[in-house]
Amino acid sequence: MRISAKADYALRALIELAQATDGAPLRSEAIAAAQEVPHKFLEAILGDLRKTGFVSSQRGGDGGYRLRRPAEEIQVAHVLRAIDGPLTEIRGGCPEDATYNSSAAALQLVWVALRVNIRTVLEGVTIAQLAAGGVPPEIEKLTEDPDAWRTHWVIR
Numbered sequence: 021m022r023i024s025a026k027a028d029y030a031l032r033a034l035i036e037l038a039q040a041t042d043g044a045p046l047r048s049e050a051i052a053a054a055q056e057v058p059h060k061f062l063e064a065i066l067g068d069l070r071k072t073g074f075v076s077s078q079r080g081g082d083g084g085y086r087l088r089r090p091a092e093e094i095q096v097a098h099v100l101r102a103i104d105g106p107l108t109e110i111r112g113g114c115p116e117d118a119t120y121n122s123s124a125a126a127l128q129l130v131w132v133a134l135r136v137n138i139r140t141v142l143e144g145v146t147i148a149q150l151a152a153g154g155v156p157p158e159i160e161k162l163t164e165d166p167d168a169w170r171t172h173w174v175i176r
Contacts, residue, residue: 021107021108021138023100023104024103024104025061026061026065026068026103026104027099027100027103027104029055029057029061029062029065030065030068030069030074030099030102030103031096031099031100031147031150032055032057033051033055033057033062033065033066033069033075033085034069034074034075034087034091034094034099034147035147035150035151036051036054036055037051037075037085037086037087037091038087038091038147038148038150038151039151040086043086044082044084044086045077045078045082045083045084045085045086046084046085046086047083047084047085048062048063048066048084048085050084051066051085065103066085068102068103069085069099069102070085072102073088073089074087074088074089074094074098074099074102075087075088076088087147090148091146091147091148091151092146092147092148093146094146094147094148095142095143095144095145095146095147096142096143096145096146096147096150097139097142097143099147100142107135107138107139107142108131108134108135108138110131115128115131115132115134115135116128116132118131141159141162144156144158144159145159
């Protein structure tokens with residue numbers, strides 16, 4: 021699975037907005053500075069987040085962005101799908117639509133199982149949890165194995 025910079029910045033912007041406890045809108049410049057992301061790129065991302073219903077914007081001297089829905093209702097998976105499309109694609113389609121000959125048929129089971137695990141993690145974490153500085157215990161448990169923090173390279 022590949023997470024684009026656009027999706028990463030979108031999540032970071034939503035976390036920043038969720039942490040704005042006074043209810044006042046945040047300017048894109050403030051979000052970009054707080055998250056150390058390029059302002060022009062973030063403006064385009066905030067436009068996408070507005071179009072997809074995650075944020076609302078207000079013009080003027082007191083303008084800026086705020087969450088349109090409660091942070092508790094926004095799953096990481098929702099944002100990734102809105103920004104980058106499906107969580108799992110096989111040759112441009114869904115895992116259940118992939119067809120293989122009999123010798124490779126079990127590969128479809130791998131793709132479906134992968135999607136289940138990706139969904140479990142990404143649908144199990146909300147913007148509110150991230151804004152509070154954590155993740156659910158079952159997600160955190162997945163990171164306890166030191167091997168989880170190591171990159172596995174192709175063996176040649």
